[in-house]
Amino acid sequence: MKIRVKQATIVKPAEKTPTHTLWLSNLDLIQVRFHMGTLYFYNPCSSSNLPNTQSLIEALSKVLVLFYPAAGRLQKDKNGRLEVQCNGEGVLFVEAETDSTVQDIGLLTQSLDLSQLVPTIDYSGDISSFPLLLFQVTYFKCGTICLGSSIHHTFGEAASLGYIMQAWSQTIQGLPVKITPFFDRTILRARDPPSPLFAHTEYQPPPFHNPPAKSLVYRANLESDSAIASLKLTRLQLKALRAKAEIAGSKFSTYEILVAHIWRCACFANEDLTDEHLTRLHIIIDGRSRLQPILPQGYIGNTLFHARPISLLSDFRRESFSKTAERLHEEIKKMDNEYLRSAIDYLERHHDIDQLVPGEGNPIFSCAANFCIVGLTKQTAYGMDFGWGKAFTKRPSHLNEGKGYVTGSSEEEEGSLIVTMCLKKTQLESEAFVGNLYHMCIF
Numbered sequence: 519m520k521i522r523v524k525q526a527t528i529v530k531p532a533e534k535t536p537t538h539t540l541w542l543s544n545l546d547l548i549q550v551r552f553h554m555g556t557l558y559f560y561n562p563c564s565s566s567n568l569p570n571t572q573s574l575i576e577a578l579s580k581v582l583v584l585f586y587p588a589a590g591r592l593q594k595d596k597n598g599r600l601e602v603q604c605n606g607e608g609v610l611f612v613e614a615e616t617d618s619t620v621q622d623i624g625l626l627t628q629s630l631d632l633s634q635l636v637p638t639i640d641y642s643g644d645i646s647s648f649p650l651l652l653f654q655v656t657y658f659k660c661g662t663i664c665l666g667s668s669i670h671h672t673f674g675e676a677a678s679l680g681y682i683m684q685a686w687s688q689t690i691q692g693l694p695v696k697i698t699p700f701f702d703r704t705i706l707r708a709r710d711p712p713s714p715l716f717a718h719t720e721y722q723p724p725p726f727h728n729p730p731a732k733s734l735v736y737r738a739n740l741e742s743d744s745a746i747a748s749l750k751l752t753r754l755q756l757k758a759l760r761a762k763a764e765i766a767g768s769k770f771s772t773y774e775i776l777v778a779h780i781w782r783c784a785c786f787a788n789e790d791l792t793d794e795h796l797t798r799l800h801i802i803i804d805g806r807s808r809l810q811p812i813l814p815q816g817y818i819g820n821t822l823f824h825a826r827p828i829s830l831l832s833d834f835r836r837e838s839f840s841k842t843a844e845r846l847h848e849e850i851k852k853m854d855n856e857y858l859r860s861a862i863d864y865l866e867r868h869h870d871i872d873q874l875v876p877g878e879g880n881p882i883f884s885c886a887a888n889f890c891i892v893g894l895t896k897q898t899a900y901g902m903d904f905g906w907g908k909a910f911t912k913r914p915s916h917l918n919e920g921k922g923y924v925t926g927s928s929e930e931e932e933g934s935l936i937v938t939m940c941l942k943k944t945q946l947e948s949e950a951f952v953g954n955l956y957h958m959c960i961f
Contacts, residue, residue: 519618521634521656525571528649530608532579535586539595540602543706544865545805545820546672547600550876551645553652555636555668555915556676556894559620560906562661569690569905571613574655577690578611585682585699585818592672593646600645600672609651612637619660636666636915651682663906666915671820676894677806678818687902700814706821708866715860720826721874724888725796744919745943747952751776753933755959762958764840770847776924776935777801777891778843779958784889784941785834787950791887793832800890801825801846803853810855823858825849831887839958891939894925913938 569577582589590604623632637652652668669679685695751759756772763775781799785791805821806813813821827849834842865871894912902909913936914923922939937955945951 519616519623519632519634521614521616524613524615526610526612526637527575528608529575529578529582529611531582531586531589531606532576533583535583535589535606536604537606538604539593540587540590540604540701541703542600542602542672543703543819544708544862544871545706545822546674546703547871548865548874549671549675549820549822551672552641552670553636553639553668554671554675555652555666556679557632557635557913557915558665558667558902558909559911560663560665560904560908561910563663563906567905571655573690574904575611578609578653578686580689581682581685581695582606582609584685584695587701587818588651588669588673588682590650591646591648592650592670602650602673603646607649609649610637610653612652612654614654615657617659619658620662621660632913633916635664636668651679665904665909668915674818675820675822677804677821681816681818683902687904690904697816699816699818701818703819705813706809706819706862708863709859712863712866713860714864714867716857716864718861718864720824720861721864721868724798724800724826725828743943744940745946746917746938746940747946748913748936748938749952749955750927751935751937751959755956756933756935759959762839763843764838770843772935773893773924774846774850775843776937777893778839778846779955780891780922780924780937780939781846781889782834782839782842783951783954784939784945785831785887786954787941787945787948788887791831793830793835795831795887796828797831797834797887798826798828798889799846800888801827801850802890802892803850805853805858808853808855809858823853823861825853888920890921892921892923894923911936 586606587602587604589606589608590602591607592600593603595601635654635656637654639648639652641648648670650670650673652666654664654666656664656666658664667679667683669675669682681697681699685697688695756776759779760772760775763770763778777799781797785797791797801824803823803825805823806817809821827845829845865874868874912925917938917940919940919942922937925936925938927934927936939951941951
């Protein structure tokens with residue numbers, strides 16, 4: 519897929535905004551120091567009222583007045599701790615086009631890296647040299663429109679980006695913005711004195727079957743031996759999977775059951791793993807509704823915690839599907855306010871929090887038996903109308919080996935979920951992963 523950039527613009531707030539520094543929490547500081555993004559795909563439109571580049575830029579400029587820290591830059595304070603300098607320098611907006619069609623890239627069965635659909639950033643410079651938000655509108659030959667959005671993970675996560683995207687879509691439609699952003703991250707400051715009550719083994723390095731790749735594997739483009747599978751599971755298939763798990767009632771969520779199944783399929787599809795190896799699953803937990811008091815709606819910042827069940831493969835392969843689902847359920851269940859506050863205190867007492875930042879030598883997952891599966895099952899993305907109607911699908915802009923997503927399908931397919939997983943080509947070409955995934959979803 520060849521992309522031609524038509525224009526690249528730094529969009530600044532439409533009005534003068536406050537100038538000050540913004541303190542970042544420990545949950546911000548342990549995130550990968552790259553932009554992480556989502557792609558939204560819209561069907562071709564024939565309306566004469568379609569938004570043009572200038573109207574998109576003007577609406578974004580207005581939104582940046584309300585979300586003004588997002589127009590700032592990262593910097594280090596006198597102690598070397600990262601913070602946000604709210605200076606109104608702006609965000610990056612790119613307009614691009616491609617001669618490819620959506621059929622060419624195959625959204626549901628594709629092995630291409632779609633990182634070209636978000637702006638490219640040179641990370642070799644100082645961390646203060648690039649914007650915190652990146653947007654790119656790409657027009658396909660077939661008329662499909664892709665809106666790529668990225669947020670620097672130190673500044674915020676998917677929910678933070680979602681608030682900004684919603685405000686942008688409401689503004690371009692001439693509607694009032696419904697969310698009031700909340701920027702004060704000191705509500706996630708550690709207690710005084712920090713008092714961790716648990717061991718928090720989730721922050722220990724993962725087990726490695728092979729040495730970590732000599733690259734920034736967390737965010738790098740796909741390696742040549744990796745590929746992507748995007749698979750849709752209907753409501754009936756998910757119901758069949760729950761039945762196969764032999765779990766009565768509603769104690770376990772569909773997400774827990776599905777993630778347990780994905781973990782097992784990924785492990786069983788790798789013939790290089792032996793019973794002596796360890797496998798670990800990285801589950802991201804959003805603390806927004808788990809922390810007490812509940813964080814204000816519109817909180818901009820990272821609220822991500824981590825559950826990381828680990829098992830010896832000999833034990834993992836012998837246990838039942840329902841046992842794996844139960845283990846995941848218990849790991850997620852323990853993440854209550856007491857545990858999360860303890861985690862924040864644990865990070866405060868850590869001797870060097872930079873060691874926990876994913877990157878070279880600390881990939882967190884991959885290396886054959888370590889996986890990360892992110893749940894993005896909320897339907898809000900499909901309601902983001904920028905003038906092209908509702909998005910017909912969404913997917914992450916970057917994937918690397920060992921990482922996957924569970925996303926909600928469109929509103930027309932209520933109850934369906936999309937599993938997008940990046941694994942070794944050998945695991946996908948043998949169809950062991952795909953075959954096992956669907957086999958359990960048959961009544």
